[in-house]
Amino acid sequence: DGGITQSPKYLFRKEGQNVTLSCEQNLNHDAMYWYRQDPGQGLRLIYYSQIVNDFQKGDIAEGYSVSREKKESFPLTVTSAQKNPTAFYLCASSIGPGTALGNEQFFGPGTRLTVL
């Protein structure tokens, strides 16, 4: 059963703590993405990766970090430098490489992060 998974579904963090959100896909996609969604709003791109061991900043990368050591995995770390991290985080992937950025994106179920 192919797909993209995110864990945990809900995550609570104390101020000043770093936290890592997991994203795994078994679709054999080259490109992976992290988005942030705030209530009633669209998606804003945090980071994306078109190939293993390479990633680029999106529109709101400050306070976040990523790694892409394996094709299947693209974890996102929300650092203490992110001033307002409470949000819904969505991971996605698309087939690639090359024109991957414009292809259909497959989304995970999301992780809702709350800072206490």
Add this chain to the structure above:
Amino acid sequence: SQQGEEDPQALSIQEGENATMNCSYKTSINNLQWYRQNSGRGLVHLILIRSNEREKHSGRLRVTLDTSKKSSSLLITASRAADTASYFCARQYSSASKIIFGSGTRLSIRP
């Protein structure tokens, strides 16, 4: 802003009626995609329409693209309760650029 607009922001219709959502953009696109998001879930891809296409269909969904007006519309015919969701358009402005999501239209289907 390259994002353009989606309208309406919210739409409430009776079950069985048709729903139309619109998406406009400000500069030429390579392709435009529509996605659906049920509350608290991930997005699901519905249709991708390229700049050289004018209309695409998928089941009860019909997407049109008017490049002269820089706009696209998503029509859902014979709406059902299960169509209640937020619908987003995502624009790709060049073949090498990432797609940009709009803020969406929240569709509610009344029984």
